[in-house]
Amino acid sequence: MADPLAKSGIDSKKLEATAKKPTAKESERIQTLDNARLNATYDRAYSREIIYRLDTMLVTLNRIDKINTHASMREFTKNTRTKLESIKKALDEVSNSI
16 A cells, blocks of 8 residues: 555655544544443444444545546555455445344
């Protein structure tokens, strides 16, 4: 991923530093999962949270595709989107069976 980002003029080291800092929303999600674990609804809550994060990543990949014209970045987003969509489909099936 660093190579396509570099070709797009994005410093991956800055992104790594930003990604390591927990946000308020992440802290809230952790609290939600802790509550679900205590209430014996962890599987449902966990799959819902992961599906939400996958949807967020897919939206971000679509935005990157719209603004980026580099072939390497488009190839990366296409491959990543395909993998994330298959994971999301599997989680949807699990979530529907709970």
